[in-house]
Amino acid sequence: MEKTYTPESIEQRWYPAWEQSGCFAPSGQGRPYTILLPPPNVTGTLHMGHAFQHTLMDCLIRVHRMKGCDTLWQVGVDHAGIATEMVVTRQIEAAGGKRDDFTRDEFIDRVWQWKHESGSTITAQMRRLGASADWSRERFTMDDDLSEAVLETFVRLHEQGLIYRGPRLVNWDPVLQTAISDLEVVNQDEQGKLWSIRYPRSDGNGDVVVATTRPETLLGDVCVAVHPDDERYRDLVGKTVQLPLTGREIPIVADEYVDPEFGTGCVKITPAHDFNDWEVGARHGFDPINIFTPTASINDNAPEAYRGLDRFEARDRVIADLTELGLLVEEKPHAMVVPRGDRSGQIIEPFLTDQWFVRMDELGRLGLAAVESGKVEFVPGNWINTYRHWMENLQDWCISRQLWWGHRIPAWYDADGRVYVGRSVNEVREFHGLGADVALEQDPDVLETWFSSALWAHSTLGWPDPERMEHEGFERYLPTSVLVTGFDIIFFWVARMIMMTGHFTGRVPFEQVYITGLIRDRDGQKMSKSKGNVLDPIDLIDGIDLDALVEKRTSALMQPQMKAKIEAHTRDEFPDGIPAFGADALRFTFAALAGHGRDIKFDLSRCEGYRNFINKLWNASRFVLMNLGDAVVDRSATTDADVISRWIRSRLNRAISEVDRALADYRFDLAAGALYEFVWHEFCDWYLELAKPALADDADPAVAASTKRTLAEVLDAILRLLHPMIPFVTEEIWQQLKPSLDIETDFLARASWPEADAIDETAEADTEWLQAIILAVRSARTELQLAPGKPMPLLIQQATGEDRERLTRFDALIRRLARLERIEQVGDERDSGDCAVQLAGSMRLLIPLAGLVDIGEERARLEKQLERELKGLEQAEKKLANERFVANAPDAVVAKERTRLAEHQRKTEELKTQLERLRQL
């Protein structure tokens, strides 16, 4: 083995070996354990959020595989309608073409071509990360069988009356020219303006003033509304006003919707362009007047002067004209909420179109019940509130999109516009008795991506085809065990899966949902391309130099003016670029940071620290392997006489229990922490150091054999425990270790998970005693600035019988680790005035100074210790002096406090006495 761990030299090797050996396929044996990968976009590349979540999923999968479960990680990619269509459109434009030059079929061919080119990018990256998925079952949401599931779902929901088509006000993206769902609209706080406009009364008796943030929609106003109880306007209800610029006369109506406190208390009502106004208009029986084309330009329903203007030009023109007419009362800045499309970033228009909807009342109740009943459990549990709130306020789901890329809606229209839904045009003709002479045209729209994603759990398991369900293990793997995902898709995906899988299979898609935090940058900012603070997980694995990183972050920016700022910030945060940490270090970092209920600030220094940890493991393994040599370890060697080995085994058992408990609760951070602590601070810092004398030439052969066995077995267990988090390096080391243990299993990836054995209290007590004495000597040595390597004697007073026995037993170990030339037990008559005194348990440890040290320094040291003891003493005394504490606290707590008090008293006395002796010198 090399002296230093170098990830690049080992990580490439193991993945193909695992994959080719079929390590990742379900075994068909044992309890099923299944995780669904939230399918990433086919056009996408792996980002930090993926890498984080995939690491956690892979940990869970690998642990359960090692525990003997029938483990299935179902992976795949999503066709991602709008996102993919935008990417391909941009490619066409970048090549100097225009999307309009393509027919629908040509465009779709082009997208498929891109899918074939880029579809494997992200899966290749997942392999670099070590994701142990069963790639033979990889699916794409537009595969034939998954498309069949979509078709079947649509038709059945339609038959059940849960899908309907109709004219509704929807969120319309005028640039992409498609409807989008409520969820795809992000409401942003922006600074806008509020205009007050005068509407003259038809009877000439003055006017009313309305306030609006959208003056251009005035052209589609149907009435003005006031609150029914508003005294100011009571007499006006039923009267009419002249709608400026249009020549139309519109009535004044009374409606509770109006807030009399806001503005003038008069509201213009534009049903075709505002969701609230739609409701108001409907209540009062007005037909909406749509003034926009699909690109949000003014259409022919408006006066000629405005036709053809886009919505922003129209606004300017309307304001100018109103000003000229003297009808503009006021214009003032106004903080408002602007709806924007989450993909395009464009301002969304409420727009009247025919769309397909899924009725959500019944499905919503089903989805709510699945969670309320505990069949689906959120981790952390408080996410149930978010889920419940949304489910209780569901709106019907707009599923049609005016796009080309996606599942085509299985509906056909005849010449009269009658609609027929069916699995195919032939089925439609047959069912409805439509002859070949009746022309049928398929609905041009496609279904939104989340419609097919919602079926992911059961469609990937073969639904609705009974044969495929049998083959894919539908019975066995559904419900899946846990879904690992971010809170941002609880509504988009989690809720809809629960509803769809529930509705069609009567099962829940997963038993638990583990909601992860968001990966943010060092400063807590969300990572985004436009901010230029994105980290690429592959760059953390392979490393990247500063210039390349800057180039990557500043190329193809939407806002080129950000370039200088991004570059400066990047050069500040990564002055030396990013070193190659390797996939294992990145994975361990993710695990260690994965606490509950909070986002994660990704700090490179953590990654570096865990890379160092792996290096530590690497070198500890080198040490073990070096000492084991070529021989097979004697696994019958007894550890009875080897307290130190019994101790590390006992500590290992504790670590195993802790890791098991942590992982059961999805506390990857605690599991990682427990392993870090055990490996570094117990195994390396103590056991390996204590093993050195035990393996020396002059050591007891029985203890040497026991030590060798324990070194090998504990390292083996460590590698198994760490494997789910750091699979590559553990496999590499384990392959070298396994001959020593004569293990037949081919890969660590399918070796068994360690089981915790009994705790050895005796061995732990002995070793703690040993550690205390060594630490005491080391500490005194450093504080008195004695040469660390200089051998010195240690005198011991007031040893109990147990102390004496242990001193004899551990003499060599203490001398070696505390670097002492000899240990001598002396009586109380030995004056300690010339010694440094350290207290350990009941013992006084004397280090003869022989003028090596300034007495003043020793006195200062003792006074510092005395101060601490006095503080503890005071606290204990105070507690015990409190009668109510003694009366009410549990006996064990009181007894503990008494022991503590006695200990502080004794130590305080010792220190005082010793200080007195020094003073007398």
Added chain:
RNA sequence: GGGCGAUUAGCUCAGUUGGUUAGAGCGCUGUCUUGACAUGGCAGAGGUCACUAGUUCAAAUCUAGUAUCGCCCACCA
């Protein structure tokens, strides 16, 4: 407007049902090239647990309120 979360060492975070002198990593200080490892060893310094009031023998932990920050949801033109 409603909901959720956070506030603990210079930084990033643990702290399980209330019970030692509140822990870790990184950083910092001192020291050591000891045959596994300087991506290291050893030893240290560093905290009024945001604030206030309560409950309790006992509060970082429970309750109420305050402040600051973050996120989600919501139709105020």
